[in-house]
Amino acid sequence: MLGNRKRPAGSRKAENFDLLIWKTAEGYRARVRDPESGEAYSDFSRPFPEEDLSGALHPGGACRDLKHPREFSVLARDLGSSLFGAIFSGEVLVSWRRCLDRAGRKGLRLRLHLSSPDLWDWPWELLHDPRLGFLASLPETPVVRYIEMSEPIRPLRVRPPIRVLAISSCPAGFSNLSIQEELADLESSLAELRHVELDRLENATREALHGKLQESTFHVIHFIGHGTFDSRRGGGMVLLQREDGEADPIGAQELNVLLKAHPEVRLVVLNVCQGARGDGADPFSGLAQSLVKGRVPAVVAMRSAVTDRAAIDFSRSFYQSLSRRETVDLAVSRGRHAMFRQDSTEWANPVLAMRSPDGQLFALFWWEVLADRALRIASTWRRWLVAFLLLVILTAVLRPLVRRWLDPNLIYAFLNPPECPSPRGLSIAFVKVAPGPPLRPYCIGRFEVTQRIWKDVVGHVPTRRRGNALPAVRISWDDTARFFAALRRREPRVELRLPTGAEWGLAARAGEASPQRPSAETANCANTEADDGYEGAAPVGSYTPNAVGLYDMLGNATEWVSDDDGSGKRVRRGGGFKNALRNCSLTFPGRSKPDFRPEDGGFRIVREPG
Numbered sequence: 001m002l003g004n005r006k007r008p009a010g011s012r013k014a015e016n017f018d019l020l021i022w023k024t025a026e027g028y029r030a031r032v033r034d035p036e037s038g039e040a041y042s043d044f045s046r047p048f049p050e051e052d053l054s055g056a057l058h059p060g061g062a063c064r065d066l067k068h069p070r071e072f073s074v075l076a077r078d079l080g081s082s083l084f085g086a087i088f089s090g091e092v093l094v095s096w097r098r099c100l101d102r103a104g105r106k107g108l109r110l111r112l113h114l115s116s117p118d119l120w121d122w123p124w125e126l127l128h129d130p131r132l133g134f135l136a137s138l139p140e141t142p143v144v145r146y147i148e149m150s151e152p153i154r155p156l157r158v159r160p161p162i163r164v165l166a167i168s169s170c171p172a173g174f175s176n177l178s179i180q181e182e183l184a185d186l187e188s189s190l191a192e193l194r195h196v197e198l199d200r201l202e203n204a205t206r207e208a209l210h211g212k213l214q215e216s217t218f219h220v221i222h223f224i225g226h227g228t229f230d231s232r233r234g235g236g237m238v239l240l241q242r243e244d245g246e247a248d249p250i251g252a253q254e255l256n257v258l259l260k261a262h263p264e265v266r267l268v269v270l271n272v273c274q275g276a277r278g279d280g281a282d283p284f285s286g287l288a289q290s291l292v293k294g295r296v297p298a299v300v301a302m303r304s305a306v307t308d309r310a311a312i313d314f315s316r317s318f319y320q321s322l323s324r325r326e327t328v329d330l331a332v333s334r335g336r337h338a339m340f341r342q343d344s345t346e347w348a349n350p351v352l353a354m355r356s357p358d359g360q361l362f363a364l365f366w367w368e369v370l371a372d373r374a375l376r377i378a379s380t381w382r383r384w385l386v387a388f389l390l391l392v393i394l395t396a397v398l399r400p401l402v403r404r405w406l407d408p409n410l411i412y413a414f415l416n417p418p419e420c421p422s423p424r425g426l427s428i429a430f431v432k433v434a435p436g437p438p439l440r441p442y443c444i445g446r447f448e449v450t451q452r453i454w455k456d457v458v459g460h461v462p463t464r465r466r467g468n469a470l471p472a473v474r475i476s477w478d479d480t481a482r483f484f485a486a487l488r489r490r491e492p493r494v495e496l497r498l499p500t501g502a503e504w505g506l507a508a509r510a511g512e513a514s515p516q517r518p519s520a521e522t523a524n525c526a527n528t529e530a531d532d533g534y535e536g537a538a539p540v541g542s543y544t545p546n547a548v549g550l551y552d553m554l555g556n557a558t559e560w561v562s563d564d565d566g567s568g569k570r571v572r573r574g575g576g577f578k579n580a581l582r583n584c585s586l587t588f589p590g591r592s593k594p595d596f597r598p599e600d601g602g603f604r605i606v607r608e609p610g
Helices: 050-057 076-087 091-104 117-121 179-191 205-215 252-260 289-294 310-322 328-339 366-379 379-407 410-414 449-457 477-490 501-510
Strands: 013-022 028-034 038-044 106-112 143-146 162-168 197-200 220-224 229-230 235-241 246-250 269-273 297-302 350-354 432-433 442-445 557-565 568-574 590-592
Touching: 013 091, 013 117, 013 449, 028 091, 028 289, 028 379, 038 076, 038 091, 076 162, 091 106, 162 205, 179 220, 179 310, 197 205, 197 310, 205 252, 220 310, 235 252, 235 289, 246 252, 252 289, 269 289, 289 297, 297 328, 297 379, 310 328, 328 350, 379 557, 432 501, 442 501, 449 477, 449 557
Parallel strands: 013 106, 106 143, 143 350, 162 197, 162 220, 220 269, 269 297
Antiparallel strands: 013 028, 028 038, 229 235, 235 246, 297 350, 432 442, 557 568, 568 590
């Protein structure tokens, strides 16, 4: 089951599951629009009697009942299960499960495209998946009533804070809502959020609302009070006040005209009853639908009566989520989760209608994001100090293991000259040496052949001490011949071989007439006068490279070259960890029979440029 895992600010990028539903002559049809999986259809009939839906979800009146919240006439689970089972069947269900698996932790946003007017009155927020539970209450499966418009919606880049205008109104003759309590709680919860600022307009009249919007810039309008639905006057209406305290209804058309003059308003929240309802004739006749069609990116509205406690819980969690720069659909899901009670279905009342494809309403400048992170670090410096100390300890413990097992060829191979690419499927770092005429240029391995490379080409590593970054040692000259034979089978068109003694010496000198003598700090030899940190072979690249970027030309592994000494013996150069420091030099050669495996015997690769 998908959980309510807390995510970092702005990190969630949910995928979309587009479900188009419309009325047909025989009933209804649903179509899944998925570019990857193709289309899927299901035909269904109304999954519940119309009178049950009307009695459960269409309470009359224009106010909230504070002490006795209305209960649905049908159990939420039964109603949501029947709705889910009717639509998510056959190919649609298969597509839903497949998309859930593909989305994983990113989440899957259910975008409902409702083409038939009566569908807006259905309880989509109660959809109940037998595997997941109520979809709308889970942050990973938000349910959105999506209104697709031709004009693209992009997140508004604003300088902090995001400004919220809380508009409250309680006209004479309507129930006495706990407006002051809700406003105070909303202000208290937002006071801790650095990127959200609340302004209030109480006992709102038309004139006061116009003046407030002209006075300052607001990004969210949050209405607390009463709303009603009157089909004779155009659908959903918000109740403001007149100067004498009487109700002054303002409809969707008037609000749209008002908000078009303020395009910085990205979200409208309607904490009123009936704010989400349609009249069965026009899908945009409900106040929320009309505002979205009128170019507001997103509207959150209560579809029926809610208690003040539920409204307070929703507002707190909703704005906390928005302050973390989460998408509006995720914010609504978190608000529903905060409202959730075992014996109540109020959590299903918030309805989200939006035209933003991904629900991202606000975007911050990069420097604002950095400043926010810096403030968080400063406010939690103790935790960071503990984390830093733990990191230092872990680094000290793990550094030797990482150096031993992480072959630097995997990184340095990306820096190879174009004429010196790695063999196919085998990352080897090369350095190009161009001595000038009459000598030909060649590519030589930046590091001695490592155990990782040896295992990949030959297989068994002949040493007990293992590590991908350790040089392959206990290697005879004959072993190198078998290695190159296997390597040439991979790359038959490329000449891969041991360096000649002249090539090795030229690369080791790196253009210097008198190279610096090695020491315990610069070479891994059998040092007796100082501790170099290693008893045996050291991970390649542990010491400073020479002038052309070659590592361990002196010490670590004594390296085979292709030369012989004229007596049938083969030559090794550079000295190794078994040699005394005075013998880790450019001029001291080691000589052995081709089948002899020195404890510190290794080699490096040369390839022809091309």
